[in-house]
Structures are given as C-alpha cells and as structure tokens.
Amino acid sequence: MSFKEAVQNPYSPWMDDAAPETDVVISSRARLARSLADFPFPHHLSPDKAERVIQRVALAVRETEFSARFGDTEMVRLAELTPVERGMLVEKHLISPDFVMRNHASYQYKGLALTADERLSIMVNEEDHLRIQCLYPGLQVTAAARDADEADTLLEETLDFAFSDRIGYLTACPTNVGTGLRASVMLHLPALVLLGRVKDILTAASRLGLTVRGLFGEGTESVGHLFQMSNQVTLGMSENDIAKNLDSITRQIIEQERAAREQLREQMPVVLRDRVSRAFGILRHAYVLSTDEAMRLLSDVRLGVGMGLIKGVAPRLLSELMVKTRSTYLAKMSGRQLSPPERGELRARVVRQALGNISADDGE
Amino acid sequence: MICERCKQQPASVHYTEIINNQKRQMHLCEACAKEAQKAFEAGPTLNLKHFLAGLMGPAIAQETPTDARPFRCESCGLTEEMFGKYGLLGCGECYRNYERLAPLLRRIHGSTRHTGKVPQRSRKKYRWVQEVERLRAELQEAVEKEKFERAAELRDEIRALESRLT
Ligand SMILES: [Zn+2]
Ligand SMILES: [Zn+2]
Numbered sequence: 001m002s003f004k005e006a007v008q009n010p011y012s013p014w015m016d017d018a019a020p021e022t023d024v025v026i027s028s029r030a031r032l033a034r035s036l037a038d039f040p041f042p043h044h045l046s047p048d049k050a051e052r053v054i055q056r057v058a059l060a061v062r063e064t065e066f067s068a069r070f071g072d073t074e075m076v077r078l079a080e081l082t083p084v085e086r087g088m089l090v091e092k093h094l095i096s097p098d099f100v101m102r103n104h105a106s107y108q109y110k111g112l113a114l115t116a117d118e119r120l121s122i123m124v125n126e127e128d129h130l131r132i133q134c135l136y137p138g139l140q141v142t143a144a145a146r147d148a149d150e151a152d153t154l155l156e157e158t159l160d161f162a163f164s165d166r167i168g169y170l171t172a173c174p175t176n177v178g179t180g181l182r183a184s185v186m187l188h189l190p191a192l193v194l195l196g197r198v199k200d201i202l203t204a205a206s207r208l209g210l211t212v213r214g215l216f217g218e219g220t221e222s223v224g225h226l227f228q229m230s231n232q233v234t235l236g237m238s239e240n241d242i243a244k245n246l247d248s249i250t251r252q253i254i255e256q257e258r259a260a261r262e263q264l265r266e267q268m269p270v271v272l273r274d275r276v277s278r279a280f281g282i283l284r285h286a287y288v289l290s291t292d293e294a295m296r297l298l299s300d301v302r303l304g305v306g307m308g309l310i311k312g313v314a315p316r317l318l319s320e321l322m323v324k325t326r327s328t329y330l331a332k333m334s335g336r337q338l339s340p341p342e343r344g345e346l347r348a349r350v351v352r353q354a355l356g357n358i359s360a361d362d363g364e
Numbered sequence: 365m366i367c368e369r370c371k372q373q374p375a376s377v378h379y380t381e382i383i384n385n386q387k388r389q390m391h392l393c394e395a396c397a398k399e400a401q402k403a404f405e406a407g408p409t410l411n412l413k414h415f416l417a418g419l420m421g422p423a424i425a426q427e428t429p430t431d432a433r434p435f436r437c438e439s440c441g442l443t444e445e446m447f448g449k450y451g452l453l454g455c456g457e458c459y460r461n462y463e464r465l466a467p468l469l470r471r472i473h474g475s476t477r478h479t480g481k482v483p484q485r486s487r488k489k490y491r492w493v494q495e496v497e498r499l500r501a502e503l504q505e506a507v508e509k510e511k512f513e514r515a516a517e518l519r520d521e522i523r524a525l526e527s528r529l530t
Contacts, residue, residue: 040440040455162456165493168478170456179480236475
C-alpha cells in the first residue's frame with residue numbers, strides 16, 4: 001500500500017511547510033550506516049549471503065516493538081520495482097542515486113524498508129548493509145538524528161551490528177566509521193548567490209567541519225540555488241555533537257540568507273520584484289520548459305514566496321514541482337520514455353496545471 | 365588542453381581522482397593544482413586518492429610498525445590493492461589491521477577513537493577501553509614523576525585489561 005503510494009505520489013512529507021525555518025531550509029536528514037557482524041560488506045557479498053542480510057532486516061522491522069514505534073514498515077526489493085519507480089524514489093530523496101546505479105549487488109538483493117509516512121527508510125545492501133535514514137521538513141536535524149538513533153536501538157534488539165570498541169560502528173568506507181552518522185540539510189540560498197556571497201560562507205562552513213555541495217550541478221553554481229550541507233567527520237565526535245554542530249551552523253547561514261534577502265529588498269526592490277514576478281509569469285504561461293530553466297524559475301518563485309512578494313503559492317507546491325519537472329516523473333506520467341522535445345512540452349504543461357489556476361497576486 | 369578549474373590557463377598537471385568509486389581524470393594548471401593541494405591540506409576534504417597514498421606511501425613509514433606486512437584481511441581476503449582500487453574495505457574484520465588504518469582514520473577524521481553511541485551488548489567492553497586509556501594517562505604521569513613502582517603496577521594492569529580486549 002505505502003509503496004504504491006510512494007512511487008506514485010510526487011509529494012513526500014519532507015516537503016511540508018508547517019516546519020521550522022522552511023523559508024531557507026527545505027529538509028533535514030540523518031543517516032546511520034550499520035553493518036551486520038559476521039557478513040562481508042555488500043560489495044563483497046555472495047548472493048546467498050546478501051539474501052540472508054535482506055531477510056534478517058525484513059524480520060527486524062517486523063518486530064512488534066519496531067512497528068509500535070515506527071508503524072508498519074514494508075520491505076521491497078528493487079527488483080520488484082520498475083526503473084521509473086526506482087527513479088521516483090531517488091527524486092523524492094528516499095534512496096540514494098548510488099543505490100540504483102551501483103552494481104555491487106543485483107536489484108534482487110537490494111532492499112528498501114519504508115514507513116507509511118516516508119519519514120524513515122532503510123536501504124539494505126547499499127554501500128553498507130543498512131543505511132537508516134530519517135528525512136524531515138525544515139530545520140529538524142536533531143529530531144532526525146534522535147529518531148534514526150531510536151530506530152537503530154530497536155533494530156539492535158534483533159540485529160548484531162559490527163562494532164569495534166575503539167573505532168565504533170564499522171562501515172565499508174573508512175569515511176563513515178565511528179558513529180556512521182551523516183547529518184545533512186538542504187538549503188535554499190538564492191539571495192546569498194545573487195549577492196555573490198555564497199562562496200565565502202560555504203568556505204567558512206567547510207572550515208567548521210561541514211561539506212557543502214550544490215544539489216544539482218557543480219559547486220557554488222548550483223542550479224536552483226539548492227545546497228546540501230553535511231558533517232565531514234564521523235569518528236571522534238558524538239552523534240549529539242555532530243547534529244548540534246550542523247544545526248548551529250545552519251542557523252547562522254539562515255540569518256545570513258535572510259539578511260541578504262532584506263538587502264536585496266532595500267537596495268534593488270525593482271530588480272528583485274521583476275525577477276520573481278517574471279519567473280512566476282513564465283512558469284504559468286510557458287509551453288516549453290527545460291529542466292534547468294524550470295529549476296531556476298522555481299527557485300526565483302520560492303524566493304518571492306519566502307519574501308511575501310508572491311502570495312497564494314504554498315512552498316510545498318514548489319517542492320513537489322521539483323520532483324514533477326524531473327524526467328523520471330514525466331516518464332512515469334506518460335508511461336514511456338519521452339524524447340527531449342516531448343519532455344519539454346509536458347514539463348511546461350505540468351507546471352501550468354500546478355500554478356496556472358492559482359489566484360495568486362504579486363503582492364502589489 | 366585547458367585547465368578545467370579556471371578554464372583559462374593551459375593544463376599542465378594531470379592526475380586521477382577517485383571519488384565515490386568513480387575514477388576521474390583531472391587536468392589542472394599549476395596554480396589551480398597548487399590551490400587544490402592547499403585545500404586538501406587545509407581541511408579534511410575527502411580525497412581518497414590522497415588518503416590512500418597516505419596509507420600506503422612511505423610518508424607514514426614511521427607511524428606504522430616496521431615489520432608491517434602488506435595489508436591483507438585474513439577473513440575476507442581483501443588486499444591493499446583492492447582497497448586502493450575501490451576505497452572500500454571488505455568486512456568488519458578488515459579493521460583489525462588497526463595499526464595500518466589508524467593514520468588513514470586520523471587523516472579523514474582527525475581522530476582514531478569513537479566517542480559516540482555504543483550498542484547495548486558492547487557497553488561493558490567499551491568501558492574497559494576507556495579504563496585502559498585512563499590508566500595510560502596515569503602511567504605517563506607516574507613515569508614523568510619518576511614513580512617507577514606505581515608505573516610498573518599500572519603497566520601490569522593495562523596489560524591484563526588489554527588481553528581481554530580484541
Ligand atoms: Zn587553472
Ligand atoms: Zn576483511
């Protein structure tokens with residue numbers, strides 16, 4: 001039931017607007033890497049052992065205590081999904097792109113356990129046996145880390161995780177060893193980009209032990225002004241300190257972005273208003289849109305909505321459109337792979353239908 | 365060929381980078397290569413090529429025991445060469461080559477000691493590890509203050525505890 005829903009519906013609860021600081025932070029994630037003791041890591045795993053790993057995790061999530069806390073959790077093998085359905089899970093950030101691209105184990109031996117509310121997902125036989133992930137809307141890093149920790153504790157009742165007294169949880173890649181925790185936030189920083197300040201801020205963040213990368217595209221030239229920021233270090237810091245460090249640096253960046261937005265409003269009100277209203281107009285009326293153009297314009301509209309320059313548009317609609325404008329969703333919608341021109345046309349239609357009927361005003 | 369970073373100077377430095385298992389050729393000019401190197405030294409930016417070079421190269425020879433044989437996991441058969449190729453270890457037992465991995469971990473994380481969550485079943489052993497570290501500090505102090513009798517006691521205690529650890 002929930003899987004059918006998850007691969008059909010472009011909306012996911014991490015897009016919810018009713019969460020802290022959603023004007024700048026779109027979502028927060030905590031991901032724990034765990035290995036089963038007595039099994040080689042996934043890329044070294046024979047098919048029958050990979051099968052046993054999947055079955056053990058499937059049993060563990062069916063334990064009463066686990067489902068009492070997280071609800072019914074379904075386990076599906078990637079082999080049971082179509083390529084488009086797998087793509088949908090990637091676009092909704094419920095699984096990693098690597099999970100569907102790498103060939104360490106065939107799709108038959110890659111599993112995904114997903115709760116009905118899509119807030120908790122467990123990838124089985126990704127780079128590690130388990131990748132336990134909590135994904136929440138807005139700035140909720142500590143809540144996500146706490147819930148991932150709870151899931152881990154409940155799983156530990158039935159699963160024997162590889163752990164060293166010196167270096168903590170053992171993972172396939174030495175970059176994840178220790179806590180196995182990768183906490184991250186997705187940031188929307190259009191004003192800092194427009195004012196040319198984003199590079200300095202991101203450099204500063206990297207000196208404070210965080211990694212920042214553009215969500216789409218390379219480095220600071222991220223299409224759609226979206227950035228993913230996460231902890232670099234997993235060993236020698238407690239889970240709590242990792243989450244708190246990310247949370248507090250994120251709060252500083254939020255302040256910087258908000259100040260930059262106010263500076264834009266004061267110093268170039270017409271340029272700003274023209275930019276966001278023009279973007280809104282194009283999205284509402286275009287008959288052809290490329291992915292990049294759609295991402296850029298959606299970013300401008302999000303800025304306008306966040307600053308009260310465009311009213312009547314829910315930010316969650318824009319997050320949903322980030323999924324809906326991807327080729328994967330368009331292919332799912334039409335039931336076949338489309339040629340680039342067909343895609344551009346359908347993309348524009350999807351956006352028109354989502355935004356065209358909104359009785360929005362430009363705040364004048 | 366033009367430098368792929370600044371897209372202005374001719375590229376004169378070529379090297380292969382391995383990120384997330386993807387091999388990638390980099391072509392940079394002198395200046396950008398230097399900057400890239402600086403960026404690497406300044407922070408623990410993930411660059412597996414450098415980490416692996418650090419793990420296996422002569423630069424860390426003094427950090428590793430002199431009788432160190434090539435890295436090979438008894439349990440899963442992973443060799444240093446395979447690790448260098450994919451940047452992934454083969455199993456939890458690979459980490460028993462702790463002495464060889466410690467410099468790598470220090471370069472990635474700036475630390476070689478886990479201070480976070482401990483699974484329920486490991487809690488007791490974990491406390492021993494902490495106790496060993498405490499005793500070591502005490503030992504150091506005893507030696508510095510030339511309390512040799514106390515130091516010998518501490519040494520025995522540490523040895524006894526360590527024999528129970530893996
Ligand atoms: Zn250059
Ligand atoms: Zn091994």
